[in-house]
Amino acid sequence: MVEIIRELDPDIIRQKVSTERKKAHLTQEGSAVIVVSKEFSAWKSAAIISHNLFKAYTTYFKSQVVFLNEPLSKGGGELLELAQSIHSTRPKKIILIDDVLPAYQFLSALFITYRSEPLPPIYVHVYGSFTLWTKSWLAIESVLKKTSIHFLCASERQAELLGRFLIQGRDCVSVCPFPVEVNDYFFSPALRCEYRGKLESEFGVQTDDVLLLFTGRLSVQKNITRLIQEVDSLIKSNQGKFQLLLVGNFDDKGIPLFSGNDRKFGSYYQQWLKSIESLEPWVRSRIHYLSHQNTADLNGLYNAADIFVSLSLYHDEDFGMSPAEALCCGLPTVLTDWGGYSDFEHVSKLEGTKSCIFTEVQLTSEGLVLSSESFKRAVLTQADSFSSRKRSRLSQAAKNRYSVHAVASRIKIIHALKSPPFLGFSRLMRSHAKAMSIGIPYPQGPRKWDLYEKIYGAYLSKS
Amino acid sequence: MKEWWQHPKDMRGVLNLVRKDHSVEMITRFLWPVANDYYSKLNPIFLYQIHDLGLFSYAPNWLLRDGLVGLLWFFKKNPKPPPKWKSCLLVHSSLVRYVPPLWRKFVGSYRLKTQVSSCLERRCLLLTGLVTEAFCSLESLNVQIEKIAAHLDSAGKRKKKVFSFLLVKPNVLGGDECSQFVCEYLLKIQKVFGPEISPINWNQWLRLESFQEFDIVDFNDYTVCADSFLYHYALSLRGALFAESPRRQDLDFDVGEYQSLSPYHGLEVCYEIPKEKWPEYPSETFIENKKYRKIGINRSSVNEQRVFPWSRSFVNWTQTL
Numbered sequence: 001m002v003e004i005i006r007e008l009d010p011d012i013i014r015q016k017v018s019t020e021r022k023k024a025h026l027t028q029e030g031s032a033v034i035v036v037s038k039e040f041s042a043w044k045s046a047a048i049i050s051h052n053l054f055k056a057y058t059t060y061f062k063s064q065v066v067f068l069n070e071p072l073s074k075g076g077g078e079l080l081e082l083a084q085s086i087h088s089t090r091p092k093k094i095i096l097i098d099d100v101l102p103a104y105q106f107l108s109a110l111f112i113t114y115r116s117e118p119l120p121p122i123y124v125h126v127y128g129s130f131t132l133w134t135k136s137w138l139a140i141e142s143v144l145k146k147t148s149i150h151f152l153c154a155s156e157r158q159a160e161l162l163g164r165f166l167i168q169g170r171d172c173v174s175v176c177p178f179p180v181e182v183n184d185y186f187f188s189p190a191l192r193c194e195y196r197g198k199l200e201s202e203f204g205v206q207t208d209d210v211l212l213l214f215t216g217r218l219s220v221q222k223n224i225t226r227l228i229q230e231v232d233s234l235i236k237s238n239q240g241k242f243q244l245l246l247v248g249n250f251d252d253k254g255i256p257l258f259s260g261n262d263r264k265f266g267s268y269y270q271q272w273l274k275s276i277e278s279l280e281p282w283v284r285s286r287i288h289y290l291s292h293q294n295t296a297d298l299n300g301l302y303n304a305a306d307i308f309v310s311l312s313l314y315h316d317e318d319f320g321m322s323p324a325e326a327l328c329c330g331l332p333t334v335l336t337d338w339g340g341y342s343d344f345e346h347v348s349k350l351e352g353t354k355s356c357i358f359t360e361v362q363l364t365s366e367g368l369v370l371s372s373e374s375f376k377r378a379v380l381t382q383a384d385s386f387s388s389r390k391r392s393r394l395s396q397a398a399k400n401r402y403s404v405h406a407v408a409s410r411i412k413i414i415h416a417l418k419s420p421p422f423l424g425f426s427r428l429m430r431s432h433a434k435a436m437s438i439g440i441p442y443p444q445g446p447r448k449w450d451l452y453e454k455i456y457g458a459y460l461s462k463s
Numbered sequence: 464m465k466e467w468w469q470h471p472k473d474m475r476g477v478l479n480l481v482r483k484d485h486s487v488e489m490i491t492r493f494l495w496p497v498a499n500d501y502y503s504k505l506n507p508i509f510l511y512q513i514h515d516l517g518l519f520s521y522a523p524n525w526l527l528r529d530g531l532v533g534l535l536w537f538f539k540k541n542p543k544p545p546p547k548w549k550s551c552l553l554v555h556s557s558l559v560r561y562v563p564p565l566w567r568k569f570v571g572s573y574r575l576k577t578q579v580s581s582c583l584e585r586r587c588l589l590l591t592g593l594v595t596e597a598f599c600s601l602e603s604l605n606v607q608i609e610k611i612a613a614h615l616d617s618a619g620k621r622k623k624k625v626f627s628f629l630l631v632k633p634n635v636l637g638g639d640e641c642s643q644f645v646c647e648y649l650l651k652i653q654k655v656f657g658p659e660i661s662p663i664n665w666n667q668w669l670r671l672e673s674f675q676e677f678d679i680v681d682f683n684d685y686t687v688c689a690d691s692f693l694y695h696y697a698l699s700l701r702g703a704l705f706a707e708s709p710r711r712q713d714l715d716f717d718v719g720e721y722q723s724l725s726p727y728h729g730l731e732v733c734y735e736i737p738k739e740k741w742p743e744y745p746s747e748t749f750i751e752n753k754k755y756r757k758i759g760i761n762r763s764s765v766n767e768q769r770v771f772p773w774s775r776s777f778v779n780w781t782q783t784l
Contacts, residue, residue, distance in 0.1 A: 223467050249672060249700060250725065252502075255468040263470065265692070266699065266724050267502035271471055273723060289726055291701060292672040313467065367466050445466050 032415075033091040034058075034065050035082070035106065036098050045216070045321040046127060050098035052179040052404055053125060057095065059408040061415075079109035087113045093120050093415070099127040104136040111143040119147040121419050125176070126153050126162060128316030128340075131455065132256055134165070134425075134433040141425055148419035152176040154319035155340030161458035165429035172422060174414045177343065179407035180324050180398075184295045187330035187395035188303055189388050195304035203288045205243050210383045212244045213305035213331070215298060216322045218289075219251035219268055221314040223336075223370075225275040228287065230311065230375050235283050237376075241383070243286045244309075247293055247301060257315050257452075258445045302329035307382045309334045310341070311359065311375070313368045313446075315456060317341060327355070327398035330391030334378040336370065337361050339459040351397035353390065357381055363453055363460055368446045428454055480521065481512040486772065493632060493770045496665070497593060497683075498528070499692035503724060505553060505573070505732065507690065510537040511772060519550040524734070526553045526573060528690035530683075531561060531781050536773045538563050551734055555689035560742035561784070567741060571734040573719075575694060578727050579703045585678050588623045588705065589663075590656070591693045592682035594648050595632035597771070600782065601647055603684035608655045611680060611705065623678070625656045628663050628693070635770040636778055674702030686778065687771070699725030745784065 034057050036050060058065070066082060083106070086094065094110070096103050103124050110119060130137075151166075151173045153159040163170035199205040212231060218224050224246065231244045250272065252263040276284055293301065302308070308326035310333075317339035326333060327347050335341040337358035344356040357378035360371040386394070400406055431451055435441035442452050481487075490511055491498055501507060505526040510533050519525060527534065534554065543565040554562055556574040592599055599607075615623070629652075634641040653660070674697045681691050698704070719733035771778075 220468060226467050254470070258468045259470060264500050264502035266695065267470075269699075269723075269725055270502055270504070274471070291726065445468060 031089075031091060032061055032093045032095055033086050033089065034061070034095045034097060035086075036065065046099045048181075048321060049127075049178045052181055053097045053407070055181075055404045056179050056408040056411055057097065059404060060412050079106050080112065082106070083109035083113040086110070091120055093123060095123040095125075097125045099129065102133070102136070104133065104140050107144065108140055111140070111146075121148045121150065123150045123152060123415070123419075126151050126158065126318070128158070128314075128318035130162065130318075131315065131432065132436070134429050135437055138425055138430065138433050144422045145424060147422065148172070149422045150174065150414070150417075150419040152414060154178045155343040157339055157342055157459050158318040161455060164455060164458060165426050165432075167423040167426055168420065171420050174417070175343075176410050176414055177402055177407060178319050178321060178324070179404045180321070180328050180402040182328050182399045182403045185299050185302065185325040185328040186399075187328075187391050191300050192303040195300035198300075199245070199304055203243070203245070204285075205245075208241075210242050210307065210379075210385075211305045212242060212307050212309045212379070213247065213301060213326070214244070214309055214322075215247040215293075215301070215326070216310070217251040217253075218246060218248050218272060219253060220263075220271070221251070221253060221255060221312065221316070223311045223313055224272060226370065227309060227311045228272075228275050228279070230372060231287065231309075232279055232283050233372065234376060234379060235286055236280075238380075240282070240286060242379070243288065245288045245290065245301070245305065247290045247298070249292045255314065256440075257442050258440065259443075260440050298325070299329060302326050302331050305331055306385065307332055307334055307379060309379070311336050311370060312341070313338055313361065313370070315339075315459075317459070320344070323356075324398070324402050328395055328402060330386070330393075330395035330398075332356070332382045332386055332394065334359060334375065334382055337461045338368075342461065346401055347394070347398050350400060351394050353394070354381065355386075355394045355397075358461075361460060363446060363448045363457065365448050480518055481508060482514050487512055489770050493597075493635060494593070494688060496630075497598070497688050497691040497693055501692060501695050501724070503722060503730070505722060505730065509533060509688075516541065516545055516548075519548070519552075522550065524551045524553060524571075526690070526730070527555070528688060530555075530685040530687045530689045531558055531784070532686050532771070532773055532778055534558055534561055535781055536777070538566060544569055553732060553734075555685065557685060558689060559736065560744060562744070564744055567736070570736070571732060572736055573730045573732045575690075575698070575704070576721065576729055576731040577698050577704055578729075579698070579701055585676055585703060586624055587677045588625045588656075588680065589674070589677045589697065589702070590625065590627040590629060590652065590660070590680050590682065591691070591697075592629055593632045594629050594645055595641075596634060596644055597636050597687050597778070598632070599682045599684045600686070601644070601651065604648060604651055604682055607680075607682055607684075608651060612655045614705075625660045626663055626677070627652070627660050628665075628668055629682070636775045668696075671700065674698075674700045677702045678705040679703065680705045686781065695724060695728070698728035701727050 034054065036054050054065075066086065087110070096106065107122065110122075149172060151162055153162055153173060153175055154177055156175055159170060159173045159175050162173050166172065196205065196207070199211070200207075205211055214222075214224070214227060216222055228244070231242065235242050250266075250269040252265055252268045254261045254263045276287065279287070290301075302325060305326075308323055308331045310320070310323060313336060319340035320335070323333050323335055323341065323344055327344060332355045333344060334357050335344065338361050342358065345358070348354055348356045358374075359378055360374040362369045362371075432441070432455055435451060442450065444450075446452050446456065490509070498509060503526060505524050506522050507526040507528050510527060510529050513519070529537070538561070542563065548569060551569055551571050552566070553571045553573045556572045559570065559572050562570045629649075631645050634644060677697065679694065679697045679702045681694055683689075683691060694704070717733075719731045721729055722732055723729040
């Protein structure tokens with residue numbers, strides 16, 4: 001632990017601290033402090049999440065907010081100064097809401113600052129990458145035990161996974177979905193008409209075509225080539241009734257748990273191209289690509305589409321901002337029954353129809369297996385067109401769960417709960433951290449009966 | 464069948480075999496980020512990464528990202544292809560005339576091709592490059608910015624907002640003080656584009672989801688790098704090349720094979736340059752040139768900070784070509 005603590009030693013750091021840094025303005029004593037980096041994450045969805053969570057917090061909490069001026073990669077000086085500013089206000093609780101701030105480093109700085117004084121309860125919003133940082137969390141375990149810490153996960157299965165890493169299980173874990181800005185994403189028949197027209201002239205999408213839409217990073221993490229494969233078969237078996245539109249930039253990140261992150265720039269585009277070029281020309285003409293779109297156009301495309309599809313099996317899939325936005329636009333979804341995606345079933349329940357249908361996923365000795373049949377069935381079910389009325393209802397149901405206000409209410413409930421003292425991390429987390437420390441922990445890929453299953457079994461359907 | 468998360472075999476390829484020692488690290492660091500790796504079936508590399516010519520036998524095509532100095536250095540070390548040589552080396556279209564006749568049978572050419580054209584509606588101009596003499600000399604900068612200024616004036620595009628991603632690098636060639644060079648460089652830019660230039664940093668660059676509003680300018684005289692990663696990055700996100708003329712005479716090959724690198728850009732490749740298209744090689748003058756013999760090119764005559772494996776005088780000489 002002590003590597004981090006030592007790095008943050010005040011005497012060493014004091015010399016490094018820039019005098020020009022803007023100080024956090026903390027005047028009111030005894031309120032909650034929300035810590036958020038001023039520079040949002042390079043991950044687009046994480047940046048949106050931080051922004052929306054921040055809005056949700058400030059809706060109900062009259063909290064003091066601390067902005068960090070610099071990305072924290074610069075070192076411990078920033079953190080220590082921030083921790084000192086926070087300490088001086090004697091806050092009742094401290095809330096960490098974004099993934100730019102390395103929570104474990106910031107907490108180390110807080111412990112140094114508070115020394116023997118008791119720390120206020122700490123609330124940490126957890127992102128999908130939590131499992132990649134287990135070693136760092138373990139490094140501060142002993143000091144975490146001196147306080148109560150509450151983890152907020154974006155989905156039920158992420159909470160289940162985190163619970164497996166904690167001695168007290170889910171006692172200090174709550175589910176709080178990431179909010180969607182519903183002023184940006186909403187259902188509008190007029191928009192649907194307008195964007196359908198645009199897609200007809202640009203890609204030849206006809207009125208009676210069923211338009212499948214994927215938005216997000218086009219990456220191996222999102223299993224895009226498999227999606228193309230499945231849609232190819234769907235198009236062939238349905239005489240071309242379907243068209244697929246993929247929207248987003250190409251991304252070359254690999255899968256840290258299985259193959260590392262070492263892909264070269266442009267390599268995923270080549271993989272995608274190969275996959276597209278292997279299709280028969282008439283099928284290829286029904287698969288379209290648009291790069292990153294602004295929010296207004298994205299909203300238009302969600303409205304124009306008929307089904308949102310994603311076959312992601314990525315281990316960071318703790319929620320799913322794109323499906324959440326799609327649902328707020330009244331767009332039914334077909335998703336893998338995996339990780340945070342499965343939580344969208346709540347919207348189905350709220351709305352009373354099967355607006356989110358899941359593709360079966362199994363973990364076998366061969367790896368994670370997706371059922372093509374199940375995907376096909378789900379898409380054909382959803383293709384029985386959703387009327388405007390039904391879409392409007394779906395949009396409303398999604399807003400009731402994912403709007404900034406809805407999430408703010410959830411936050412209020414969670415913060416009313418009493419957090420028990422932190423008891424420590426489980427042996428499973430230690431085993432995972434050990435596996436992570438040797439580089440790529442699961443080079444054979446996801447396998448049943450493996451350590452992977454003990455952890456990510458939480459992302460699978462119980463049934 | 465491959466699993467969804469696996470790299471396709473050909474993506475890992477032979478590039479893992481290239482040299483990764485300290486001297487390569489030094490050059491790569493110096494040229495960061497313009498020399499950052501990217502993937503292409505054409506195996507883009509810098510010649511300084513290759514110690515063993517045998518490596519070239521692993522793939523049929525190799526795209527040389529080097530500028531003039533790297534190329535001349537390589538051809539000086541290897542005046543003719545080794546026996547049984549089969550691979551095709553692709554040289555940037557502005558540099559093919561420096562390929563010695565003995566190598567020409569095995570050399571093709573490439574040039575950048577974008578599907579997106581620069582247009583009046585693009586509101587921003589993004590100036591990129593490394594602020595160091597090895598990357599773009601002041602003389603070359605002058606020529607380039609005058610052309611840009613003339614183009615901006617003629618097209619009435621003076622209203623474009625100007626951004627810069629210009630990274631100051633140490634002077635690795637010796638000679639003038641680095642700070643003096645940087646001052647002159649930046650003053651020249653300011654003189655043409657005015658004081659309202661907004662600098663962006665690497666994090667901001669990476670966070671740009673689209674370069675749709677940007678015309679991109681690469682201040683580069685192709686001395687050490689003819690194929691900038693920054694171009695590939697920006698063009699792959701819908702950036703456009705600013706209408707500029709290259710410093711050296713481009714090879715005029717007819718439309719070659721298009722190798723897509725992104726939905727919006729790629730490389731046009733000519734694997735076999737027809738005999739009549741080859742520009743005249745100024746070799747006779749070279750070989751007789753005493754300076755060429757005198758300066759030599761060996762690893763002992765390194766530049767001041769020992770970044771590049773060639774000498775300052777060698778670089779000076781290439782600038783006169």
